[in-house]
Amino acid sequence: MMNKKILYWSIVVALAGFLFGFDTIVISGAEQDIQEVWGTEGFFHSFFIMSMALWGTVIGAMFGGIPTDKLGRKKTLFIIGVLYLFSALGSGLAMDPYSFSFFRFIGGIGVGASTIAAPIYVAEIAPAKFRGRLVAIYQFNIVFGILIAFVSNLLINSYVEHNAWRWMLGIEALPALIYVILVIGVPQSPRWLYLIKKNKEKAKTVLKQIDAHTNCEAIFNEMKQASSTQSMNNKVWSKRYTRVILLVFFIAFFNQLSGINAFLYYANRIFERAGLSENASFLSGIGVGIVNLIFTLLGMVLIDKMGRKFLMYIGSLGYIISLALVSCAFAFEWQGVFVSIFLFVFIAAHAIGQGAVIWVFISEVFPTQHRAIGQAIGTSTHWVLAALITLFTGPLLAMFENPYPVFLFFTLMMVIQLIWVFKFMPETKGKSLEDLSEELLD
DSSP: OOOHHHHHHHHHHHHHHHHHHHHHHHHHHHHHHHHHHHOOOHHHIIIIIIIHHHHHHHHHHHHTHHHHHHTOHHHHHHHHHHHHHHHHHHHHHOOSHHHHHHHHHHHHHHHHHHHHHHHHHHHHHSOGGGHHHHHHHHHHHHHHHHHHHHHHHHHHHHHOOSSHHHHHHHTTHHHHHHHHHHHTTSOOOHHIIIIISOOHHHHHHHHHHHOTTOOHHHHHHHHHHHHHHHTTSOOSSSGGGHHHHHHHHHHHHHHHHTTHHHHHHTHHHHHHHTTOOHHHHHHHHHHHHHHHHHHHHHHHHHHTTTOHHHHHHHHHHHHHHHHHHHHHHHHTTOOHHHHHHHHHHHHHHHIIIIIHHHHHHHHHSSOHHHHHHHHHHHHHHHHHHHHHHHHHHHHHHHHOSSOHHHHHHHHHHHHHHHHHHHHHOOOOTTOOHHHHHHHHHO
16 A cells, blocks of 8 residues: 555655746747747747757756765755746746746746756665656646646636736746645655665654654665665766666657657647647647646556566657648648647557556666765756757757658657667666666676
């Protein structure tokens, strides 16, 4: 039976994922209004308006491991909440594209850092048999945030006549404030306290807070034994860590080469290119959010039963079929409803596969001493590619009269992902973090 305190703390920490999802997608409903207000065009619009938050995310992902280790998982999560709050208020009140870009950049730093600190925290407090679904709560909150952003954009677009885009962006301040308050109440990670801060008594206090009957000494001995084995080579950039570095690199690489961020950031434009009206595009965006949520829940149910690798197989096949059909739909000019259906299948494939697996997998494969930097390697790869793809998708969609080559490219990448999963990806379900470290490093 799952410990209620661990479940509650996991949900609170995973609210960082809700803000991640909301912050990422809210721009899709506002960007065309911003373009009209400030006259941003082409590369300027793609860089300063659309991708600036993602460049902040790259910085947050690259350097978020430092405060996660130095200050601790909890303090870092609190700082992330403050960054989200500051960004939401600033973006909604911005008076020009440059100040707008600055505040979006700040929010992006919060997103990038959250993809390190939140999955690590949950992975370190979760028992092995529930770790997959508990870490996947973070992904669930991402897609829930995406859905709420689509709904929020539709409602504000329908009922606010002037400066609707400001309300779309500024409303995020409310959940950000709630998150900041709630995260104050979670404890520090006992693994971080014991292995990194060397504070055995505080670690014991947290373990007893989780379960009064916990055998703390047995847990400490297991941590210490794994730590001493791992310390044989303490440099993460060494031959011993090559395998795990490549694992987190490629799962993040293929996540973005599916085209998921390209679609989510330009959802309204893509639906309109498929022949849907503006209101139908907003409604289709909500449909995307609902499908994403349902299949993320399914992935959460299956991840600890069927395993990470099984879900990646399902997701890869779904990607290939749906993206090939989207390419055909644009190439042969099928009706807009067909494109919508195929894109819904694409979202379902992402949600049950890469979406459910990526943050769980990256948080599992590195030992505690290097978990933050390992998470940073994976998330940096993810967000650098997300920023580049978002930056160039707009110009590419404008360049091609018919965008089918863009989706054909993503289809090919997913064929390669399927081969990578088959040949190189290990199964990690049901194993303790210490056992995984020994297995993958050996």
